[in-house]
Amino acid sequence: MPAARPAGAGVGLVDRYGRRATDMRLSLTDKCNLRCTYCMPAEGLEWLSKQAVMSASEIVRIVGIGVGRLGVRELRLTGGEPLVRHDLVDIIAELRRNHPELPISMTTNGVGLAKKVAPLKAAGLTRINVSLDSLHEETFTKLTRRPFLDQVLAGVDAAWAAGLGPVKLNAVLMRGINDAEAPSLLAWAVERGYELRFIEQMPLDADHGWTRRNMITAAEIRDLLSTDFVLTPDPRARDGAPAERFEVRRRVAGSGAGLGPVLGTVGIIASVTEPFCSDCRRTRITAEGRIMSCLFSREEFDLLVLLRSGASDDDLARRWQDAMWLKPKAHGMDHVGLDAPDFVQPDRSMSAIGG
Numbered sequence: 547m548p549a550a551r552p553a554g555a556g557v558g559l560v561d562r563y564g565r566r567a568t569d570m571r572l573s574l575t576d577k578c579n580l581r582c583t584y585c586m587p588a589e590g591l592e593w594l595s596k597q598a599v600m601s602a603s604e605i606v607r608i609v610g611i612g613v614g615r616l617g618v619r620e621l622r623l624t625g626g627e628p629l630v631r632h633d634l635v636d637i638i639a640e641l642r643r644n645h646p647e648l649p650i651s652m653t654t655n656g657v658g659l660a661k662k663v664a665p666l667k668a669a670g671l672t673r674i675n676v677s678l679d680s681l682h683e684e685t686f687t688k689l690t691r692r693p694f695l696d697q698v699l700a701g702v703d704a705a706w707a708a709g710l711g712p713v714k715l716n717a718v719l720m721r722g723i724n725d726a727e728a729p730s731l732l733a734w735a736v737e738r739g740y741e742l743r744f745i746e747q748m749p750l751d752a753d754h755g756w757t758r759r760n761m762i763t764a765a766e767i768r769d770l771l772s773t774d775f776v777l778t779p780d781p782r783a784r785d786g787a788p789a790e791r792f793e794v795r796r797r798v799a800g801s802g803a804g805l806g807p808v809l810g811t812v813g814i815i816a817s818v819t820e821p822f823c824s825d826c827r828r829t830r831i832t833a834e835g836r837i838m839s840c841l842f843s844r845e846e847f848d849l850l851v852l853l854r855s856g857a858s859d860d861d862l863a864r865r866w867q868d869a870m871w872l873k874p875k876a877h878g879m880d881h882v883g884l885d886a887p888d889f890v891q892p893d894r895s896m897s898a899i900g901g
């Protein structure tokens with residue numbers, strides 16, 4: 547067990563490896579209306595009770611502590627599926643009232659998004675990321691186990707039209723299912739001005755079906771795209787972001803890279819083969835108010851029980867700092883390696899952690 551946070555560790559959410567978490571990811575719910583194969587089992591999971599999940603006022607208080615005392619500079623709302631929370635718009639409005647300058651983004655599967663974009667924007671949401679693994683009805687339904695592609699596409703367009711851009715799209719590539727679709731998905735995205743990111747599948751599925759051999763790697767993704775496109779590193783600083791970004795140009799037979807116009811940007815999130823843990827700036831709060839210092843943490847620290855027992859903001863801030871001090875170096879361990887022999891997949895699925 548590593549030593550506890552020393553008195554002189556400094557302000558904010560610092561850890562033993564010299565990182566400072568400024569990017570807060572907050573799960574609003576563990577519930578979801580899709581059943582993506584890389585995340586949830588077909589039958590779903592046993593949902594948390596309403597009482598177990600943070601209320602709107604508890605969320606607002608916790609975010610207030612993060613921003614006001616601990617140096618949180620940006621907030622991402624996630625889940626489960628944040629849109630299934632009935633008080634979502636009220637939560638965002640209250641957060642915005644308290645933190646006029648805070649970037650507040652949301653990651654969503656886009657189901658039912660189209661009719662909510664106007665209130666979300668009006669409440670103060672800054673921008674949105676939507677998961678979209680396929681443009682083909684059949685493939686989409688196979689991957690998500692639900693026939694909602696049209697709703698997701700309508701949601702993406704509506705988000706852009708409502709000014710919730712830049713709209714980023716997340717696609718997890720699965721071998722033999724949607725990997726061959728990578729170039730057409732990218733062509734579709736750049737044509738509309740969306741930033742597509744391809745994501746390496748991580749071992750966070752409730753079914754525990756992940757294998758290193760079967761996952762599509764970042765190198766394969768670059769290769770898959772290279773027939774149609776030329777990718778060159780995006781000159782903008784990566785700044786701790788999971789996605790490595792590339793400028794996208796169409797490959798024209800007989801011409802070299804850089805000759806055609808830049809069509810847009812693509813990101814590759816290579817959590818497995820090209821990890822970015824040494825630059826990690828994340829702190830996570832699960833829907834039931836537990837601090838997870840890393841996506842793969844096996845240790846969680848309860849903030850909500852403390853809050854409900856009447857703790858002061860000082861006590862809560864200290865608990866959060868203590869938890870973050872113990873943040874693992876990478877992938878829940880003291881070294882990188884989601885395929886290392888000592889890696890143990892967390893009991894929680896991505897949906898239950900808050901992706």
Ligand SMILES: Nc1nc2c(ncn2[C@@H]2O[C@H](COP(=O)(O)OP(=O)(O)OP(=O)(O)O)[C@@H](O)[C@H]2O)c(=O)[nH]1
Nearest residue numbers: 622653675714716745787788789815817828841901
């Ligand atoms: N290894 C690792 N991967 C993460 C982490 N957080 C998110 N991811 C992966 O990154 C993907 C994209 O996350 P998003 O929620 O869309 O947001 P983002 O890319 O972090 O943020 P922006 O680019 O600022 O919009 C997720 O689907 C995960 O697969 C993390 O803390 N560690």
Ligand SMILES: C[S@@+](CC[C@H](N)C(=O)[O-])C[C@H]1O[C@@H](n2cnc3c(N)ncnc32)[C@H](O)[C@@H]1O
Nearest residue numbers: 585625626627653654655677716747748896901
């Ligand atoms: C857990 S979901 C929560 C938000 C929302 N339900 C959605 O799907 O966008 C957040 C992100 O995690 C990604 N994700 C889920 N399981 C994953 C896995 N095993 N490996 C990599 N990314 C995963 C999804 O593709 C999605 O972009």
Ligand code: SF4
Nearest residue numbers: 578580582585655897
């Ligand atoms: S990835 Fe998102 S949409 Fe898909 S099952 Fe998980 S929480 Fe739901």
Ligand code: SF4
Nearest residue numbers: 823826840841876877
């Ligand atoms: S695996 Fe853990 S340390 Fe690595 S980037 Fe994700 S949250 Fe940060």
